[in-house]
Amino acid sequence: MPKSQKVSLPRLTRIFGGANLSRRIGWWVIVGSCLTATICVIGASTSRWSPDSDFVAFLWLLPVPVWAWCGISLMRNCRQSAMIETELQRAGKNDQWRSARPLVGSDPIVSGWNALLEQAMSRSEVAAAGSASDADSSIGNAARALRSLPFGFAVTDSAGVLQSCNLPFAVLVKEGNSEDLKSRDMGEVLRLAECSNADEVRESLASNSRTISLQLNYGKSSRDGVLRLTRNRLAGRDGDSDGYVFALQDITQQVLASEARDSFLSTASHELRTPLSNLKAYAEALAIEDGIDVEEQKKFCNIINDESTRLARLVDELLAVGQMEAGSLVMHRSELDFSRVLNEAIEYVQPSIEKKELQFTANISPKLPIMNGDKDKLQAAVVNLLGNAAKYTPNGGEIHLRASADDKQLQVDIQDTGIGIAEEDLEQVFNKFYRAENDDRVSDETGNGLGLAFAREIVRRHGGDVTAESELNEGSVFTLTLPISADS
Amino acid sequence: MVRPNPMTERRVLVAEDDPVFRRVIAFTLKQSGFTVETASDGAKAREILETSDQRFELLVTDHQMPRCSGLELIEHLRKDTAFDNLSVVLCTGRGLELDKNQLKSQFRITEIMNKPFSPRVLAEIVKKQLDAEEPESVTS
Secondary structure, eight states, X not given: OOOOOOOOOOHHHHHHHTTOHHHHHHHHHHHHHHHHHHHHHXXXXXXXXXOOHHHHHHHHHTHHHHHHHHHHHHHHHTHHHHHHHHHHHHHTGGGOGGGOOOOOOOSHHHHHHHHHHHHHHHHHHHHHHHHHHHHHHHHHHHHHHHHHSSSEEEEEOTTOBEEXXXXXXXXXXXXXXXXXXXXXXXXXXXXXXXXXXHHHHHHHHHSOOSEEEEEEEBSSSGGGOEEEEEEEEEEOSSSEEEEEEEEEEEOHHHHHHHHHHHHHHHHHHHHHHHHHHHHHHHXXXXXXXXXXXXXXXXXXXHHHHHHHHHHHHHHHHHHHHHHHHHTOOOOOOEEEEHHHHHHHHHHHHHHHHHXXXXXXXXXXXXXXXXXXXXXXXXXXXHHHHHHHHHHTSOTTOEEEEEEEEOSSEEEEEEEEOSXXXXXXXXXXXXXXXXXXXXXXXXHTSOOOSOHHHHHHHHHHHXXXXXXXXXXXTTEEEEEXXXXXXXXX | XXXXXXXXOOEEEEEOSOHHHHXXXXXXXXXXXXXXXXXXXXXXXXXXXXXXXXXXXXXXXXXOOSSSOHHHHHHHHHHSGGGTTOEEEEEESOGGGSOHHHHHHHHTOSEEEESSOOHHXXXXXXXXXXXXXXXXXXXO
């Protein structure tokens, strides 16, 4: 900041001028003209008093220095204003006000100028500094956010040609590198040719809607992949600009889960209706029909009893599954004799075994320990395993149950000569709702895909596990192990 | 129980995989005077219909059965003109998913019953259908 020369204002001017430059100028003119007038009068009058022409000439010349002195004082006075005028002239051009400089001085004009300048400077500094760093950090944050979000983003021009995209987007459209996608048509990038609903998608994309939200169904079933696509117009400074921004998200798991749940509900309701309709039919027969002999009546009543039990077990299983889903399955532990559990389970499955004329052997070691556990649930788990063996073994096949224990654990093997499980299904059979539906022989049977998940969950809660080995078309062995000091 | 008169015997075939339900349907239909034979799946039912020397007048079939479903069975039978006089009743636990009217007209199904239903109601429907077909026959 260049220092202006300090101007010492004559005290006289302070008295005259005060705050206002115009007043000062006014006073100087008045002073100057008064002095001049006085001198002239004196000059005119002294010419009468003194015939000295030199003195007269001196008097006539005196106004000159008087006025000169007034002029110079004025100029000094106006110096700050002149400087301000210079600054304004310089800085007012072409938006260069930032280059205006403050001045040194204590008179009101200079102080005012300095104050104004200070305010303007500080505000614009703050604003500039603020917006620069704000912009920096918000751009940085946005870029980081885009990289971290699991969604795919892509920007295209108004013709649908891709301009840029992030890595998740490239991954979702099965391209390793976001660079490779540039300048390609969006329809091709999204591999619409592989979508079962391609026509619908193309129609939506061709429309001019501001916002589009749709599902891309790849392949023939939900397992082949489902993506959710949304498209919005790119935001410009005022309103929309040319181009679109796409967001892509993988929703395959959600769609599969919801389909599995729907399929479960429909199977469950069907399974419930069967014993219900039997109960109703037999009760009605007993009530309405005449001439049923006592033997037959007794048989009917037994059937009603059995079907009620069947229904009760089914309801328990459904409730347990519901609890498993909600994470609130509770074990009611007590002392139990596992050989009893096995025998009762076998008894329960006996009718299914006989119906298919399967050969069944049970080799239960007499030394099975007394253990701690939830009898009903463990029995249900064994019934599940035996029931599966019976269900998936064709007529005339074999089922062998072996149970033994050492001091560490109890082991039960259930082996069948059934249809077996393919390797790719073997790792998944224990998943909830999973059924190896690719095998026709499996989809021909009714089942809700929960038996194995349920059985394994129960056994695991007791500290054990259920595992499976199988050979497709040859048979399977399911092994259940439980620790002896079941303290889980 | 009304004993069927061999002269006016009305033969009904019941195809149902659940033995418990099969039994009570057969029982109720017999109580109404029909001669009942049973099959545990669609394939067996077809076999019985095709090889039996006695004519069946009505088929009661469940929908979900192993090896051959009820609809598959009906579809097959309707293609064969030998069974043009065979009336059909379909029972299903999945009633809400099927378009009943369309199926009934497409396969000439007399009635589609939703499980659970009362076997007595089924017997009434069967009786009504067979009475309508042969109004001149005498029931004892």
